Amino acid sequence: MTILKAVIRSVLAGVVAGALGASAAQANSGDTLAAVKARGEVLCGVHPARHGFAAPDSQGKWSGFEVDFCHAVAAAIFGDASKVRFVALSSQQRFPAIQSGEVDVLARNVTATLSRDTALGLNFSPPIFYTGTGFLVRKDDGITKVEDLDGAAICMAPGSTTERNVAQIFAARGMKYTPVVIENNKQLVDAYVTGRCDALTKDKAALPGVRAVDTENPADHVLLPGIYSKEPLAMAVRQGDDQWYDLIKWVVYATFNAEEMGVGQANVDEMKASTDPDVQTLLGVIGDNGTKLGVGNTWAYDIVKQVGNYKDIYMRHFGPDSPVALDRDQNVLWTEGGLLYGLPMQ
Numbered sequence: 001m002t003i004l005k006a007v008i009r010s011v012l013a014g015v016v017a018g019a020l021g022a023s024a025a026q027a028n029s030g031d032t033l034a035a036v037k038a039r040g041e042v043l044c045g046v047h048p049a050r051h052g053f054a055a056p057d058s059q060g061k062w063s064g065f066e067v068d069f070c071h072a073v074a075a076a077i078f079g080d081a082s083k084v085r086f087v088a089l090s091s092q093q094r095f096p097a098i099q100s101g102e103v104d105v106l107a108r109n110v111t112a113t114l115s116r117d118t119a120l121g122l123n124f125s126p127p128i129f130y131t132g133t134g135f136l137v138r139k140d141d142g143i144t145k146v147e148d149l150d151g152a153a154i155c156m157a158p159g160s161t162t163e164r165n166v167a168q169i170f171a172a173r174g175m176k177y178t179p180v181v182i183e184n185n186k187q188l189v190d191a192y193v194t195g196r197c198d199a200l201t202k203d204k205a206a207l208p209g210v211r212a213v214d215t216e217n218p219a220d221h222v223l224l225p226g227i228y229s230k231e232p233l234a235m236a237v238r239q240g241d242d243q244w245y246d247l248i249k250w251v252v253y254a255t256f257n258a259e260e261m262g263v264g265q266a267n268v269d270e271m272k273a274s275t276d277p278d279v280q281t282l283l284g285v286i287g288d289n290g291t292k293l294g295v296g297n298t299w300a301y302d303i304v305k306q307v308g309n310y311k312d313i314y315m316r317h318f319g320p321d322s323p324v325a326l327d328r329d330q331n332v333l334w335t336e337g338g339l340l341y342g343l344p345m346q
């Protein structure tokens with residue numbers, strides 16, 4: 001009987017070990033990166049049209065802050081930032097698209113939350129943009145603070161953290177409101193501009209661009225002071241492929257670290273001659289970080305050369321000379337009191 005128990009224990013141990021081994025192999029298999037390389041392009045899910053973040057022009061060419069992070073992923077993999085196919089996704093479509101494999105990475109104004117991290121089977125990159133819920137109102141309505149919105153009609157998109165945030169903001173103040181929920185972004189903005197609702201709520205970073213939609217009277221719309229939630233926007237990937245997740249994380253960290261080291265598009269070639277070992281490691285002059293990630297060792301150099309460091313990307317789309325000028329607020333390096341902190345690339 002003792003021998004039989006020992007045999008059973010041995011068999012069960014082998015089954016468990018095999019299952020764990022298979023699970024680990026799957027998690028580290030690199031299936032996504034292999035598929036992307038075989039396809040020759042990254043499939044990136046983005047917002048259909050959000051000022052500063054993502055939008056196609058009349059020729060179908062995409063531009064925007066999150067668009068550039070998709071380009072950065074392509075630059076890291078192929079040494080060619082153009083090898084991206086953009087997939088426009090509504091707020092309702094975005095999570096099914098990444099879960100089903102319709103896209104390889106989601107860069108579509110996604111707030112990283114615990115429930116999305118667990119229940120939706122997603123992994124999030126380091127946040128690439130910190131913002132929060134804000135409100136846009138018409139100046140002539142005399143609304144100067146959130147408390148003035150008691151009883152107001154509020155325009156918002158469905159399936160977003162903003163819906164929940166607004167409910168909490170009003171409940172906490174004992175206020176009532178009428179939600180006007182519209183999926184299509186253009187129709188949502190039009191509903192606000194034409195007076196169907198008293199206020200439009202979105203991530204505060206999106207609201208200056210919305211104000212510009214009223215081309216005849218942009219100054220007639222004002223942002224209420226304050227940010228009323230934490231909205232760390234991050235790229236998302238499916239759980240179960242550690243290599244792909246690692247690559248996406250380090251693409252983001254590379255943009256942070258490049259800014260911290262003073263390496264940008266304007267001087268990246270010059271900085272390749274630096275004797276600083278951290279700069280040499282970043283740019284692939286020494287070390288084999290690319291090999292560890294499954295890409296070429298000049299992966300970070302290619303990102304900075306073709307797309308830029310974080311500051312380059314931010315200023316391109318939200319700088320003072322851009323159509324949607326935004327102060328960086330928390331979106332500055334930790335050395336300047338902000339929240340951007342790139343892990344060491346050792």
